[in-house]
Amino acid sequence: MPQLLAAGILLAAITGGAVWLATRPPLQQLATEDETDRLISRPPATLTSAVDRTHDAAVSELEEALRAGRTRLDTVTVRVLAENLQIIDRAIADARRAVLADPGNHYLDQHLAETMRRKLQLLRKAVELTASAS
Amino acid sequence: MLIFLLATLMVVNPPGRAAESDSIILAVTRGTRLVVSSANARVTIHFQERESILLPGPLKATGNVSVGRNGSTLTIRPDNEHQSSPLELAVPRWIPVTVSVINGNIILDGAGASVQAENTNGSIEVTGGTGLIELSSISGRVVLRNANGRIDAKSVNGDVEITDSEGEVVAESSNGEVRLVNVRATSASATSVNGPILYDGTLVVSGRYHFSSHSGSVSVLVPVGTSAHVNVSTFQGDIESEFPVTLEGGTLHRGGRQRLSFDLGAGGGGGASLDLESFQGGIRLKRSTRGRRE
Numbered sequence: 001m002p003q004l005l006a007a008g009i010l011l012a013a014i015t016g017g018a019v020w021l022a023t024r025p026p027l028q029q030l031a032t033e034d035e036t037d038r039l040i041s042r043p044p045a046t047l048t049s050a051v052d053r054t055h056d057a058a059v060s061e062l063e064e065a066l067r068a069g070r071t072r073l074d075t076v077t078v079r080v081l082a083e084n085l086q087i088i089d090r091a092i093a094d095a096r097r098a099v100l101a102d103p104g105n106h107y108l109d110q111h112l113a114e115t116m117r118r119k120l121q122l123l124r125k126a127v128e129l130t131a132s133a134s
Numbered sequence: 135m136l137i138f139l140l141a142t143l144m145v146v147n148p149p150g151r152a153a154e155s156d157s158i159i160l161a162v163t164r165g166t167r168l169v170v171s172s173a174n175a176r177v178t179i180h181f182q183e184r185e186s187i188l189l190p191g192p193l194k195a196t197g198n199v200s201v202g203r204n205g206s207t208l209t210i211r212p213d214n215e216h217q218s219s220p221l222e223l224a225v226p227r228w229i230p231v232t233v234s235v236i237n238g239n240i241i242l243d244g245a246g247a248s249v250q251a252e253n254t255n256g257s258i259e260v261t262g263g264t265g266l267i268e269l270s271s272i273s274g275r276v277v278l279r280n281a282n283g284r285i286d287a288k289s290v291n292g293d294v295e296i297t298d299s300e301g302e303v304v305a306e307s308s309n310g311e312v313r314l315v316n317v318r319a320t321s322a323s324a325t326s327v328n329g330p331i332l333y334d335g336t337l338v339v340s341g342r343y344h345f346s347s348h349s350g351s352v353s354v355l356v357p358v359g360t361s362a363h364v365n366v367s368t369f370q371g372d373i374e375s376e377f378p379v380t381l382e383g384g385t386l387h388r389g390g391r392q393r394l395s396f397d398l399g400a401g402g403g404g405g406a407s408l409d410l411e412s413f414q415g416g417i418r419l420k421r422s423t424r425g426r427r428e
Binding site: 074076077080081083084087088091094095098102105107108111114115118122125129132133 | 236237254255272273290291308309325327328346348349367369393411413414
């Protein structure tokens with residue numbers, strides 16, 4: 001699974017780069033844990049479908065990997081990622097409410113699935129960034 | 135890393151020499167791929183009718199760089215990853231390139247082969263490119279002009295703009311606008327979560343075109359004479375068409391708040407397939423002033 005692969009890459013990067021990380025001079029101001037907490041946000045869980053559970057599990061896995069490596073990202077990148085994850089979360093919440101209001105609407109189902117896929121895609125990218133920043 | 139240990143040419147800046155003598159020329163053969171990576175330096179590559187790579191002098195301006203070869207791949211990167219002075223190269227037009235920068239803009243001018251460019255903070259501007267063209271930025275704007283091939287242009291937080299290009303196009307942004315202008319796409323997908331979408335280009339017979347935004351509007355400028363089957367979906371937005379809309383079977387397909395299908399031109403399955411979706415934004419079908427370019 002891509003997220004497991006990403007988490008593996010992250011782990012390898014952390015292990016291999018530990019010494020270098022400890023000694024390198026700062027390039028940019030790295031994000032604090034408080035700042036990066038904004039990366040890990042949870043959309044309102046209003047649905048409990050199998051698709052949602054699968055999605056939520058994948059999101060949790062990636063968020064865990066991101067949490068482990070988040071402070072290696074600079075503040076600008078963290079801010080951009082956080083803002084965009086929030087934008088996508090809002091879109092997911094909108095789409096979920098719409099699906100509940102209009103069940104069986106093919107467009108809304110697809111739109112929700114596509115927006116959830118986009119969140120996974122961005123989280124994967126964020127995890128890749130933490131790995132490459134190590 | 136091994137590449138650099140085995141085959142690294144250190145280009146040292148000789149102090150006090152003239153700019154011309156500081157220039158470095160690297161011979162390359164056809165089939166070579168150029169990989170340029172940088173942590174903090176802006177990268178500018180000029181593609182020219184030449185058969186070698188030129189690192190213009192004086193190197194005081196660009197700092198020292200490492201050059202490595204591994205098979206048919208030539209790698210260039212700043213010696214010091216903390217270096218922030220710009221890296222500028224002149225290379226053969228035919229050479230395919232991969233450019234990776236963390237913090238810094240990427241400018242590729244006049245590419246004649248495949249292009250891959252990726253950065254985290256900074257814009258990407260590419261002119262030219264054929265074959266596979268992949269551009270990806272986290273926070274910067276992505277601009278592509280005069281390209282031909284399989285185009286994949288993405289930005290998380292910036293706008294994506296593709297102009298005067300042709301081929302199969304995928305363009306995506308989360309928080310930016312996506313604009314495809316004067317694009318002769320055999321197929322196209324443009325999506326944004328929070329930004330508007332504009333497509334002003336051809337809709338070829340049998341081509342598939344999908345444009346979607348969550349919060350932004352979706353606008354398509356349709357050339358005169360286009361034949362297409364159109365599916366339009368929106369939840370909270372409105373729909374405007376400058377074309378007469380004849381609904382399939384004379385009925386409005388209401389799967390949601392606004393959802394309808396209709397044919398433009400001859401339609402009837404022989405034209406393009408055009409899917410337009412916006413959850414909250416308006417959907418606009420307008421006449422293009424460019425005329426039919428198929």
